[in-house]
Amino acid sequence: MGSGSLGSTTSPDGGRTFSRRWVLGAGAATALTTGLTACGSGGDSGGAGGALTALVYGDDAAKVQQAAVERFNASKAAKSTGATVRLEKVPGSEYPAKLRTAMGSPNAPDVFFNWGGGSIKAYQEAGQLVDLTDVIEGDPVLKDGFLPSVLDAGALGGRRYGIPMRGMQPVILFYNKSVFTEHKLQPPTTWDQLLDTNAKLKKAGITPFALGGADIWPELMWLEYLVDRIGGPEVFARIQNGDSAGWGDPAVLKAAETVRDLVDDGAFGKGFNSVSYVNGGAPAVFAQGKAAMHLMGSWEYSTQLGKFPDFAKKHLGWAAFPEFDSGTGDVRNVVGNPTNYWSVNARTRNKDAAIAFLKDCASQAYAKDLVANGDIPTTSHAAELLSSAPNPEFAAFQYEMVERAPAFTLSWDQAVDPSVQTPMLTEINKLFVGQSTPSRFVSALKELK
Amino acid sequence: MSAPGAAPRTGRPHAVWALPGVLFFAFFAVAPMVLAFLLSFTEWNGLGDPRPVGLANWRRLLDDPRLTQSLWLTVLLTVVSWAFQTVVALLLGVWAAGRQRNRAILSAVFFVPFLLSSTAIALLFYALLDPNFGIVQKDTLGSSNGAFLAIVFVGGWQFIPFHTLIYQGGARQIPPVLYQAAAIDGAGRYRQFVSVTLPQLRHTITTSSVLMVVGSLTYFETVLILTQGGPGTDTAILPYLMYEAGFKSYDFGYASAIASFLVAAATALSLLLVRLSGFGAMRSVREGM
Numbered sequence: 001m002g003s004g005s006l007g008s009t010t011s012p013d014g015g016r017t018f019s020r021r022w023v024l025g026a027g028a029a030t031a032l033t034t035g036l037t038a039c040g041s042g043g044d045s046g047g048a049g050g051a052l053t054a055l056v057y058g059d060d061a062a063k064v065q066q067a068a069v070e071r072f073n074a075s076k077a078a079k080s081t082g083a084t085v086r087l088e089k090v091p092g093s094e095y096p097a098k099l100r101t102a103m104g105s106p107n108a109p110d111v112f113f114n115w116g117g118g119s120i121k122a123y124q125e126a127g128q129l130v131d132l133t134d135v136i137e138g139d140p141v142l143k144d145g146f147l148p149s150v151l152d153a154g155a156l157g158g159r160r161y162g163i164p165m166r167g168m169q170p171v172i173l174f175y176n177k178s179v180f181t182e183h184k185l186q187p188p189t190t191w192d193q194l195l196d197t198n199a200k201l202k203k204a205g206i207t208p209f210a211l212g213g214a215d216i217w218p219e220l221m222w223l224e225y226l227v228d229r230i231g232g233p234e235v236f237a238r239i240q241n242g243d244s245a246g247w248g249d250p251a252v253l254k255a256a257e258t259v260r261d262l263v264d265d266g267a268f269g270k271g272f273n274s275v276s277y278v279n280g281g282a283p284a285v286f287a288q289g290k291a292a293m294h295l296m297g298s299w300e301y302s303t304q305l306g307k308f309p310d311f312a313k314k315h316l317g318w319a320a321f322p323e324f325d326s327g328t329g330d331v332r333n334v335v336g337n338p339t340n341y342w343s344v345n346a347r348t349r350n351k352d353a354a355i356a357f358l359k360d361c362a363s364q365a366y367a368k369d370l371v372a373n374g375d376i377p378t379t380s381h382a383a384e385l386l387s388s389a390p391n392p393e394f395a396a397f398q399y400e401m402v403e404r405a406p407a408f409t410l411s412w413d414q415a416v417d418p419s420v421q422t423p424m425l426t427e428i429n430k431l432f433v434g435q436s437t438p439s440r441f442v443s444a445l446k447e448l449k
Numbered sequence: 450m451s452a453p454g455a456a457p458r459t460g461r462p463h464a465v466w467a468l469p470g471v472l473f474f475a476f477f478a479v480a481p482m483v484l485a486f487l488l489s490f491t492e493w494n495g496l497g498d499p500r501p502v503g504l505a506n507w508r509r510l511l512d513d514p515r516l517t518q519s520l521w522l523t524v525l526l527t528v529v530s531w532a533f534q535t536v537v538a539l540l541l542g543v544w545a546a547g548r549q550r551n552r553a554i555l556s557a558v559f560f561v562p563f564l565l566s567s568t569a570i571a572l573l574f575y576a577l578l579d580p581n582f583g584i585v586q587k588d589t590l591g592s593s594n595g596a597f598l599a600i601v602f603v604g605g606w607q608f609i610p611f612h613t614l615i616y617q618g619g620a621r622q623i624p625p626v627l628y629q630a631a632a633i634d635g636a637g638r639y640r641q642f643v644s645v646t647l648p649q650l651r652h653t654i655t656t657s658s659v660l661m662v663v664g665s666l667t668y669f670e671t672v673l674i675l676t677q678g679g680p681g682t683d684t685a686i687l688p689y690l691m692y693e694a695g696f697k698s699y700d701f702g703y704a705s706a707i708a709s710f711l712v713a714a715a716t717a718l719s720l721l722l723v724r725l726s727g728f729g730a731m732r733s734v735r736e737g738m
Contacts, residue, residue, distance in 0.1 A: 097696050100495040122699065126496040214590065214679070271580030273591025273680055285581055419494075419698040430681040433591065 058089030145362030162341025167375025212277030542616020619653030
């Protein structure tokens with residue numbers, strides 16, 4: 001899931017940004033075969049003249065990083081460290097593949113955008129990342145600059161490899177206020193209430209939840225929250241740390257059974273598996289009142305604002321994911337993408353300059369740029385800026401949600417190793433479409449290494 | 450304006466003329482294929498150096514239940530697509546081989562889908578098949594059969610024009626005298642089609658079929674955009690499995706094993722087709738004329 005208005009598994013925007021996917025796909029065959037030769041022939045990133053290269057996901061939000069680069073290049077820090085930064089934007093969902101190719105080449109970037117967790121694990125294991133733990137501990141600007149839960153979520157095995165650099169993207173239960181008012185409903189806070197609400201909505205001929213099942217990652221959000229509410233954040237934390245036996249936790253089975261019950265009960269309607277989030281299907285179903293609720297990342301707000309501004313401004317409501325009866329997870333826990341991170345390549349020629357540049361992300365100027373872009377910064381002092389956000393009420397809700405969260409679980413697909421990510425998503429899809437049972441789901445996941 | 454006394458030309462170009470082409474082919478096709486094959490004996494996540502693992506990837510390939518499913522899906526897709534595309538393209542092509550003006554215009558219209566990119570076509574059908582806002586408001590892509598048939602249909606829609614063009618060309622090559630003779634013998638339109646057109650198009654059918662079969666083996670973009678191998682793994686054909694292994698799981702060794710397997714399968718299959726159809730013998734179909 002991601003930062004932009006479109007969620008995704010590996011990218012901040014669409015998991016199905018077709019043209020880009022196609023480029024990747026068409027390149028797949030050739031790149032597979034020419035991959036070895038291609039490695040030696042990248043651009044001159046990290047090139048001459050003391051310029052450090054910063055590789056960033058090239059969507060609209062990259063203008064915030066562009067401003068940071070300009071600020072840094074004009075700063076005293078740039079002069080004293082003798083370096084400037086050059087931003088290289090990689091558009092679209094091929095970012096992870098492009099990063100992988102670049103990092104494997106002699107022309108790797110000095111600083112690069114990532115999702116923390118599993119997305120950087122291979123680089124860490126290959127010794128390509130600078131361990132930033134001591135740098136962060138030793139620097140008050142960095143140490144106190146960010147929300148602790150967000151800093152923690154970017155860590156690997158207790159060591160920190162990332163500096164938060166974009167807005168937060170918690171998963172939120174959105175609801176259609178006018179539908180709720182019309183049928184005299186309240187957003188559910190417990191699972192019983194949720195089931196009760198579903199029954200009433202179905203009676204009225206309204207699908208309870210919009211779900212972009214074609215993209216799979218919106219399905220993942222359900223399991224993430226259910227496992228958290230049923231068994232607490234420790235269940236997934238164990239899996240994230242590499243113990244695949246953790247899938248055998250009873251909470252995973254219970255969550256899978258709950259998902260099956262919801263699907264069988266028609267909570268997501270009939271054709272949800274053909275509905276996509278990225279192409280606007282699920283948001284439209286939701287905005288038009290065909291579905292009453294939508295479990296989605298915080299970018300749902302900007303998506304709706306873009307596509308159905310009237311709905312976004314007047315009828316869009318938001319709430320936390322309900323409590324699960326007899327579950328042990330704290331109802332304040334959050335899942336989603338805490339944020340994106342900058343990591344530093346161990347082979348950088350100017351580590352001091354790289355770290356000096358990253359400090360800008362903790363600055364108030366950087367946070368202001370994020371807020372103006374519609375993002376909620378993960379800096380500790382962001383709260384005072386939120387009144388100038390495009391929607392201060394929604395911004396404050398999000399910020400407090402994350403600030404008060406005892407745990408912020410990183411989206412599973414970003415937290416696990418890329419080799420596990422795809423089969424995991426496939427198993428989740430099979431569970432939702434009924435090709436698998438909850439017990440088969442659990443045993444298949446336990447097999448993943 | 451050759452100079453007087455110059456050696457007489459033999460009429461055959463010198464082999465040196467083929468050099469640029471051969472070099473390009475060697476560098477951009479053969480070498481990468483060899484590299485991919487070598488890579489299939491290694492474990493490589495794209496970082497650092499590939500680590501040799503012997504036959505591990507190949508063993509895994511043989512044991513992978515997803516490969517079995519994939520192979521079956523690929524074969525099924527190839528056979529169903531071949532049947533669908535050949536029947537329609539053959540009939541359309543023979544029809545379009547006529548000389549009337551409206552046919553020329555219609556033929557030009559038929560050809561339009563082939564001018565569009567696969568991505569554009571897949572996106573178009575993705576929108577048309579949207580269960581809430583499309584023309585076909587059903588759970589098409591969400592059901593196994595629906596997704597499979599959608600892929601066959603979209604592939605057909607895209608490639609039938611191309612094969613129609615081949616058949617049109619082939620049908621126009623058939624000497625009219627054969628039809629005149631058949632007509633004198635009292636053959637009707639159906640009989641003429643079966644006894645003259647089809648045998649005369651034998652090589653055209655082979656050519657078109659080889660292209661279709663090899664094309665189906667490498668069919669990719671439509672699956673990526675329409676279904677991403679789903680629902681579940683119900684449309685995860687081999688090329689998609691390769692993409693997933695390489696560019697989603699960064700398991701380049703295993704992806705290379707799948708790729709090498711595909712190359713071998715496609716080569717074997719096209720050789721087999723050529724051999725079985727007698728195409729390789731280069732005999733004229735008009736012997737005795």
